[in-house]
Amino acid sequence: MSAPQPNRIPVREVDLNANKQRVHPRFIKGFYQNIRVITMYALLALFLILPWLRFNGRQAIWFDVPSQHYYIFGITFLTQDFYFIAVFAIIAAFLLFVVTVYAGRVWCGYACPQTIWTHMYQYVEKIVIGDRNKRIKFDKEPMSAKKISKRLLVYFIWFVLSVITAATFVSYVAGTDFLYHSWQMVGGVIPFPDWPVWVWVSMFIFTFATYANAGYMREQMCIQICPYGRFQSVMFDKDTLIVSYDYERGEPRGARKKGTHPDNLGDCVECTMCVQVCPTGIDIRDGLQVACIQCAACVDACNDIMDKVGYPRGLIRYTTERQLVEKEPSKLLRPRLFAYLALLSILIGGMIYALTGRVPLEIDIRRDRNQLSSTNAQGMIENSYIVKLTNKTQEPHTYKLTLEPQEGLSLQLRFNDVPLDAGESYDMPVSIYGDPDVIESGQTPVILTVASEDGKYKVSKQNIFTTQGQ
Missing domain, CATH: 2.60.40.10 (Immunoglobulins)
Structure with a gap:
């Protein structure tokens, strides 16, 4: 790889070959991974629990599309109130813009549903098959009864998780009272859901989409399909927090004995742990890439290795281009961020005013x-x-x-x-x-x-x- 230009963080184009080998990330622990796991599974638990909450004797959050009534914690919206949904979507978009300008693509790494479900499905593989090396070896093994049985077990657990996900999604529309209590006895013995066609179709679509996205598409959904990864680079500036490899400190990279630091080598010991833990399979040392979801798994992995070899932490870290390249302090408030915050404040204030002044x-x-x-x-x-x-x-x-x-x-x-x-x-x-x-x-x-x-x-x-x- 050619040396990076001195005035910018190196940027590498992502490999768009969707047929490349499946990514099997190594699961590790660390400061950022602890935050990430807690955040992801707290949001997952919230998604699963919300349909069961009650408010004034009714499901607290219920988008009753068939009757065109939408209930959110005591507030009833009708079809003619759709402008509230439009404004809420605009607020969410500007909030995402603010987060992106300040902290880069952290939404993808810490809160995106695709990331959460992919992490969960990969962890199922870890439990059934084993850690990263065992999963890679398992993929290369010839077909056998043991391999088929483990694969079927993984697929079955994925399917159960997909059905639970689909049922939860549909619960927000059909309602938990209807979805889980509309059963009839087939032949007087076997209980079977007595659902209308639209519920069955919705269940199939959500089950298939969850299974395909989290089980097979995985990082390809983030790299090939998701538009956010494409336009987020437009929103970056020199003061945006990104996960970066300190090229000047780490190069030239190379292996060495523990406790030593050859004069002709940088701090990178070429352990490839940053690559092994990456959920999208990239090498952060190649520079800023569209496939990086800023989950900071490489940061925790590298810090752990630095501790073991006795080098300072931070070879891979959250930083900004201004700090890393220009060696200057980052600027917190800049025109673009201030503009987004101002627009966001106006929208949120207007939304609150409209809701509080709304006569039901x-x-x-x-x-x-x-x-x-x-x-x-x-x-x-x-x-x-x-x-x-x-x-x-x-x-x-x-x-x-x-x-x-x-x-x-x-x-x-x-x-x-x-x-x-x-x-x-x-x-x-x-x-x-x-x-x-x-x-x-x-x-x-x-x-x-x-x-x-x-x-x-x-x-x-x-x-x-x-x-x-x-």
Whole structure:
């Protein structure tokens, strides 16, 4: 490999050959790996537990797509509230941008679902087959009954984990009450899920996707498919934290006796531990690469070797280009990071304001388009409307509809009280009558108000009363 340019961290293009040998990383312990494992499996546990949490007698997080109601800890969202989801997605994207600008690709190494499930599936191989060397040797062994039995055991455990993952995903949509209690007895003996077709299709898709991604695609998903690995380099600057090999300190690399340090060699002892522990199979000593997910496994492995040979830690470490190449302190606040933080603050503030000021009651007024107005037998002008009331709370409420007082106008209702269950909507026909001797001809603004009987919620909406018919 040619020597790197003096003013930048060396960058190596990733090998895009998807048919290369399967990566079998060595599992190690260390400061960063302890943080990584705790973070990954805490998030995994949260994913598995959340569907079982209850709030006000209902599943706390439930995206009930069939009924188009979405429940999140006491807040009910309907399809027309989709803009909240859009804003939340934008906030998540900008948060990822902030993390990337400051700390590089740590999301991939510590929290990405692909990383979590791949780590879990590889650990299953470690338990059944053995550590890295045994797994590599196992792949090269000729087919035998022992090899087939171990492979089948690994595949079976993968399949069980995939089904559990799929069932958890579907639980967020179908609901745990329905998914795990809709069973029937086949032949009066064997219990079998009584699920609709869409649940079966969803279970199959999630099971297959989990099995394929974590069992087979693995690091290729991060290298070949995931777009984040491609555009994250655009967001890096000289002060972004990245996992880097100290080329000046480590080169020229070479083996040596323990406790010695030949003058013609750098600190790298050519143990290849940094390569063996890498979940994407790269050599961090080749420079910054798109396949690096910044899990810092190489950092822990190298520090362990440095301790054993008596050299200072940090040959491979979290650092920045400014520190490593230019030998200057990194700058924490810079224009790009400040801009992202400002935009993120505005978005989060706006989201909080919208949620706290949100009235969980909606009124929509639609006019009769076929005939804007008519005159009844008593000579009164009638305008007909359909008022749609939506109870966005998670409790039943009774609502009353009133017309803001206005001379010459009166409201006629079929029902004085409208009881609605949680999340229920109702289209209510109403008519407004106008005295032609009192109201002006043309269009007159009118305001309809709906309020809950207990006085908790109240919302108003304006429409038009017209004296011109069609």
